Amino acid sequence: MLRHNKQSGFTMIELMIAVAIIAIVAAIAIPKLVSARVSAGENAALSTLRSIATAQQNMIASVTIDTDIDGGGEAGYFGELSGETPVRVWSPLGIGIGAAGDSVQPSFLSKQFALFISDAGDGVIERNGYYYKMFLPDGSPAAPVAGLPESDAGGAKPSAYPGSANCELMWCCYAWPKQVNRTGRRAFMVNEDGDVVATRNTVGQAGGAYDGLNRTPAFDAAFSASGDLSSVVALASAGLIAQDGLIWTPVGN
Numbered sequence: 001m002l003r004h005n006k007q008s009g010f011t012m013i014e015l016m017i018a019v020a021i022i023a024i025v026a027a028i029a030i031p032k033l034v035s036a037r038v039s040a041g042e043n044a045a046l047s048t049l050r051s052i053a054t055a056q057q058n059m060i061a062s063v064t065i066d067t068d069i070d071g072g073g074e075a076g077y078f079g080e081l082s083g084e085t086p087v088r089v090w091s092p093l094g095i096g097i098g099a100a101g102d103s104v105q106p107s108f109l110s111k112q113f114a115l116f117i118s119d120a121g122d123g124v125i126e127r128n129g130y131y132y133k134m135f136l137p138d139g140s141p142a143a144p145v146a147g148l149p150e151s152d153a154g155g156a157k158p159s160a161y162p163g164s165a166n167c168e169l170m171w172c173c174y175a176w177p178k179q180v181n182r183t184g185r186r187a188f189m190v191n192e193d194g195d196v197v198a199t200r201n202t203v204g205q206a207g208g209a210y211d212g213l214n215r216t217p218a219f220d221a222a223f224s225a226s227g228d229l230s231s232v233v234a235l236a237s238a239g240l241i242a243q244d245g246l247i248w249t250p251v252g253n
Contacts, residue, residue, distance in 0.1 A: 037129075041184035044128040045175045046251060049190040052132070052173050055081050055108035056192070060168065064104055067095045068164035075162075075171040075192070076104075077134050078125055079154025083107030084114030088156055095161040118152035119213055129183025131212065134173045135219040137229050139163025144228035147172065147219025170229055174217040176201065176210035188251070189222045189233070196251040197222055197233055199242075206245045222248045 056075050059065065063073035065080065065087045079085025083105055086098035116123040117131070125132045135147030138160070145166055151157045172191040177184035180201060187201040187210040199222070203209045210217055221244040225231035234242035235250065242248050 037183070038181065038185050041129040041177065042186055045130040045184060045188055046196060048127055048130070048132065049173065049175055049188055049196050050194075052081075052109070052134075053190050053194045053196075056171060057194070058108050059104070065167070066090065066164075067161075067167075070164075072165075072168040074164060074167035075136055076108075077136065077150040077155050078109065078113040078123065078132070079116075079150065080104060081107065081109040082111050082113040084111055085153075085155035088161065095164070097155060097158065114154055116150075116152050116154055117213075119149075119216055121152055122149035123152040123154060124213075124216070126178060129178050130175045131178055131216070132173060132175050133216065135171065135229065136162035137166035137170050139166060141165075143230050144225060145170070145230040146227055147229040149219070166230075172219065172222075172229060174210075174221065176217060178212050180209040180211040187217065189217070189248070191233065193233070195233075197235065197248045198251050199244075199246040199248050201246075217244065221246075 059076045059081060060073035065074040065076055066072065067074060067088050067090050069090045076087060080087045083103045086100060086102040087104065088095055089098040089102055113125050115125065117126055122133065134150050138146045138148055140146065148160050148162050156162060170192050172189060174189045176187040180203065185201055186198045188196055188198050190196045201209050208215050219229060220227055222233055222242050223229065223231045224234040224240045226243055234240035234248055236247040
């Protein structure tokens with residue numbers, strides 16, 4: 001008896017065509033997926049910054065922090081806003097960190113804002129592919145007013161407490177991508193005015209992109225005067241030059 005073995009399969013040409021089709025689909029789909037991820041990261045960062053601005057307004061209005069006991073509320077760091085770090089308090093010996101019970105309850109921000117990453121000793125928060133860093137003003141009675149970062153354990157650094165009177169008036173927070181061109185592209189800043197500003201944040205810009213912990217914004221990066229948190233935001237449309245040399249523009253609502 002004769003048996004015929006019939007084997008079926010793809011020819012080399014068919015395999016090459018299939019591979020070519022997959023490559024074409026990938027070439028079209030992958031950039032769109034990356035672009036969608038970047039856009040989603042930026043939108044989440046904008047929403048988060050606006051939530052932070054609202055939280056600061058509520059913190060100040062509640063007078064939860066009043067280190068000069070003049071009845072005026074002061075802005076807080078992430079640890080304080082999230083209720084996970086005791087707030088700054090007045091004492092006869094000067095400003096200090098409160099006891100364990102001296103925390104914001106209920107908190108103005110989620111407890112996720114107390115999960116700190118250290119940026120050379122400064123505290124930063126990571127949310128949805130973006131890093132966030134809060135700066136509060138020092139106690140300088142006149143310009144320039146320096147911006148003081150948060151401790152990487154949350155709250156103020158005992159070696160440099162923010163200025164009581166200045167904290168009633170000013171603060172700023174920056175946001176930049178954890179991985180530039182992957183989790184987001186633009187860098188953002190919001191301050192006591194409540195308006196978010198942005199810069200394109202390209203790899204080829206002066207000093208390189210704000211990218212993870214490789215390069216992080218200085219407190220005066222988006223401001224018009226060097227080392228001065230009390231100066232105006234350096235909007236390019238107003239003909240002002242930012243301290244990081246980049247173009248900062250308002251973000252629409």
